[in-house]
Amino acid sequence: MTSAVVPHPVSSIQGMRVTMVLPALTEATSPLFRPVKYALFPPLGLATLAGYLGDDDEVRIWDEHVQRLRLDDDRPDLAVIQPYITSARRAYELADAYRSRGVYVVMGGLHVTSLPDEAAAHADTVVTGPGEDTWPEFLADFRRGWPRARYHSTQRTLTDLPPVRRDLIDRRRYLVPNSIVVSRGCPHHCDFCYKDAFFAGGRSFYTQTVDAALAEIDRLPGRHLYFLDDHLLGNRRFAEALFAGMAGMGRLWQAAGTVDSVLAPGLLEQAVAAGLRSLFVGFETINGGNLAGQRKRQNIGRDYAAVVRRLHDQGVMVNASFVFGMDEDGPDVFDRTVDWAVEQGIETATFHIMTPYPGTGLYRRIAAEGRILHQDWDRYDTRHVVYRPMGMSARQLEDGYWRAYRDFYRWSAIWRGAATKPLPRDRLRHLTYAGGWKKFEPLWDLAIRTRQVTRVLPLLETLLGSYGARAAPKARPVEGPGSRRFELHG
Ligand code: B12
Ligand code: SF4
Numbered sequence: 001m002t003s004a005v006v007p008h009p010v011s012s013i014q015g016m017r018v019t020m021v022l023p024a025l026t027e028a029t030s031p032l033f034r035p036v037k038y039a040l041f042p043p044l045g046l047a048t049l050a051g052y053l054g055d056d057d058e059v060r061i062w063d064e065h066v067q068r069l070r071l072d073d074d075r076p077d078l079a080v081i082q083p084y085i086t087s088a089r090r091a092y093e094l095a096d097a098y099r100s101r102g103v104y105v106v107m108g109g110l111h112v113t114s115l116p117d118e119a120a121a122h123a124d125t126v127v128t129g130p131g132e133d134t135w136p137e138f139l140a141d142f143r144r145g146w147p148r149a150r151y152h153s154t155q156r157t158l159t160d161l162p163p164v165r166r167d168l169i170d171r172r173r174y175l176v177p178n179s180i181v182v183s184r185g186c187p188h189h190c191d192f193c194y195k196d197a198f199f200a201g202g203r204s205f206y207t208q209t210v211d212a213a214l215a216e217i218d219r220l221p222g223r224h225l226y227f228l229d230d231h232l233l234g235n236r237r238f239a240e241a242l243f244a245g246m247a248g249m250g251r252l253w254q255a256a257g258t259v260d261s262v263l264a265p266g267l268l269e270q271a272v273a274a275g276l277r278s279l280f281v282g283f284e285t286i287n288g289g290n291l292a293g294q295r296k297r298q299n300i301g302r303d304y305a306a307v308v309r310r311l312h313d314q315g316v317m318v319n320a321s322f323v324f325g326m327d328e329d330g331p332d333v334f335d336r337t338v339d340w341a342v343e344q345g346i347e348t349a350t351f352h353i354m355t356p357y358p359g360t361g362l363y364r365r366i367a368a369e370g371r372i373l374h375q376d377w378d379r380y381d382t383r384h385v386v387y388r389p390m391g392m393s394a395r396q397l398e399d400g401y402w403r404a405y406r407d408f409y410r411w412s413a414i415w416r417g418a419a420t421k422p423l424p425r426d427r428l429r430h431l432t433y434a435g436g437w438k439k440f441e442p443l444w445d446l447a448i449r450t451r452q453v454t455r456v457l458p459l460l461e462t463l464l465g466s467y468g469a470r471a472a473p474k475a476r477p478v479e480g481p482g483s484r485r486f487e488l489h490g
Contacts, residue, residue, distance in 0.1 A: 006124050006149050015056045016143075017076040020046040023083060023090040024064035025378065036444040038065040041179040042169040044228065045082055045109060045131075051162035052136050059168060064090070066173040066448070071097055078142065082109040083119070085357060086381045095122040104147075106138065111377075113198050114359035116150065129153030129198065130184055132161065156203040158184065161212065163219070172451035175444060175460075178220045179228050182213035182242065186230040188258065190284075191295040192323070195230065197359030205234060210241040217246065223461050225253040225275075233261035233271065240267065246274035252464040254319075256280040259307045260298040268314055277464040278317040280350075281307065286337055290326035295361070308344040312421075317347040317433060324401055325354035330391040334400035338407045345420030347434050351404045352382035353397060354389075409438040425466075433463060 020043075028038035043063045050059050062069050064087075071094065079098040083091030088111050095105045099122070108127035112119040119126045125147050127134050134151040141147040171177035185205040186195055195204060208216070217225065232255040233239050252275050259281060262268055268276075283304055284296055291299050311318050322337050341349050356363035356372065357380065366372055371388040380386055383401065385394040392400075407413060418430035447456050 005146050014054060014143075015058070016053075016078060018050075018053060018057055018059045018078045018080060019074055019076040020050060020059065020061045020080040021069065021082070021091075021094060022046055022061070022063045022065065023081065023087040023094055025086045025090065025381070028065045029068075036175065036441050036448065039174055039445070039448040040176050041226065041228065042166075042171075042174050042177060043082070044164065044179055044181065046080065047165045047169055048161075049080065049131050049135050050165035050168055052139060053165075059165070061165075061168045063173070067170075069094070074098075075101060076103060079103050079105045081105060081107045081123070083107065083111045084109070085111045085114070085377045088118075088377045092119075092122040099124070104142070106142075106147075108135070110194055110198055114194075114357065120149065125149055125151065127151045127153075129201065130156065132156075132158065152201060154202045156184070156199070156206055158182075158206060158208040159212070161208070164216070166219075170451075172454050173448060175448060175456070176224070176226045177454075177457075178222060178224055179226045180216060180220065181228050182216065183207040183229045183232070183234070183238070187234045188231070188298055189295055191293075191361040191365070192354065192356070193360065194357055196361070197357075205231075207235055207238045210238065210245060213242055214245045217249065217251065222457065223250060223252050224457060224464065225251055227253060227255035229255065231256065231258055231261070233257040233264075233267055236264070236267060240270055243270040243274035249275070251275040252277050252461055254278040254280070254464075256282070258282060258298050259302045259304065262307045262310055263302065268310065268316070272314045272316060276316055278319060278347075279311060280319040280321060281311075282321045283307075284321065284323045285326055285329070285333075286322075286340055287326065287328045287333065289328040293327055304340075305344060308346060312345065318344075319348045319350060320346045321350045321352070322404075323352045323354050324404070325385065325387075325389045325392075325397045327390040329389070331396050331400065333391075334404045335407070338404050338413070341408060342413045342417045343420065345417050345430065347417070347430055348437055349404075349408050351401055351408075353385055353401050354387075355380050355382045356387055409434070411435070429463065429466060436463075 022043040024038065028035070043061055046061050050061065053059050079095070081091050081095055091107065095107060098105050105123045106125040106127060107119050107123040108131055112126050113128040116126050116128050125138060126149070127138060128151070130153050132153070133155040134153045138147055138151050169177070183206065185199050185203070187205045189196055207213070255276060257279050262279070262281065284294070284299065285291065286304065308318055320341055322341075324333055324337070354362075356366045363372075366387045373386055373388060373394070385397050388394065389397050414431060414434045417434065418427040421427045421430055444456070
């Protein structure tokens, strides 16, 4: 594609100094308490892009969620910034600060793809869509001294990726250092999701080769993995081959999947045999009428209770995701949703206030109806109401959202959820997992701040290991470069 060229002579082609920044929204940087979710996962997107830099480039990754950025001392040749919608304001502040001292700024990722013109006011180059094709192209142009102002991804492939630069990540700062993605996108087209906008102009669901995915898994130390793929089970052939390769590796892992993929005969069993112990499931709403409105077709007419039962029967914990404020929702939706989730014995739940992200079908529809209240991206965080709801007031929606969290994570509700489990062992695990996650959040935060979190990870592994229809084989780390990291026993 063509776009304006930004002349920018760099002193040498090799040996660039590059700073990559994942900016944080304010609440994630509080010196007192930060919700632990901000220290869950390392900046995988930036570490992926860092893989394309040369051996003699000097690269560092700053994740503002877990470390303070020392901006004043920093004058790299290139600043790479990845804003999410909620951190866009901060991202632009940082970009402006770098540019004011002559540092070249390139921005990309989800929010930039939704609103490239907004981002372009703060960056020398903006890159839209996934980075695997455009980023190496930009780097080559930048090294030649002639980067363009815009790049848009059209060639979507995950073959021959350089290894993710995990060496640039301080694992002790994260509760889940082994996050991994082996695919991009998803085969579905939900109206509220970022996906169709981000992948516009090319394929919107594609995977690594199975061998490359297994090799990436093999490179990760310890037992626990968290797949951040939008829908790990979305391509059955790929998923089956991946799980076959993982069976016997001794891994314990968590991932996200849709209700229809859970109900698909046979696939879940293979995932469990490969170590799946907890699944994030997008139930979204218990009001069937909402699903058609959101084009969430794969959920329509599905028996949600059967989904939970099937996961529990296989020994898989459920992290259920719900969205409040869709057009069919009235003020009763909060209690009904929480009651349903507790009755099913769901271990953890994530609630969201419906948020129309720019670029999505939902945004276009709500905007056309004149219902967008403001464009203060800071508050597009799924905890604030940013549009005029149909079935209740904005106040009712926000209050109901917070009440749902309180009610679901009350000890009495946790007990009630645990009591749905037939075996005492299962009840105890429910209590430990659901209670341990929400009730001891400040302790998690402390462990992360004091970089003791790697000591806590074995607890999570033990707990996940006690789940599962069949016990996963034990894994033992093996020393020495080039060797497989795990040898299998039993
Ligand atoms: C892990 C995750 C988190 C983690 C942390 C993220 C981290 N450490 O990187 C946590 C739990 C903290 C989190 C929090 C939130 N998240 Co979140 N999260 C994700 C998730 C599941 C995976 C991100 C990931 O690692 N992807 C894999 C990597 C490889 O991809 P990537 O980061 O996008 O990078 C690629 C491209 O974007 C591109 N790229 C990125 N940056 C750049 C820069 C340049 C220069 C170039 C060339 C290319 C490029 O190239 C990379 C390689 O292809 C995504 C869903 C998704 N599929 O992306 C949601 C997602 C990003 N989150 C989202 C949201 C809404 C939130 C929250 C607001 C939710 C909430 N209620 O609190 C918060 C706020 C985050 C914040 N700080 O502002 C939305 C973002 C919507 C938007 N338009 O911005 C997503 C898309 C989920 C969704 N379906 O709605 N999140
Ligand atoms: S199933 Fe999930 S990832 Fe896929 S389009 Fe729908 S919301 Fe997005």
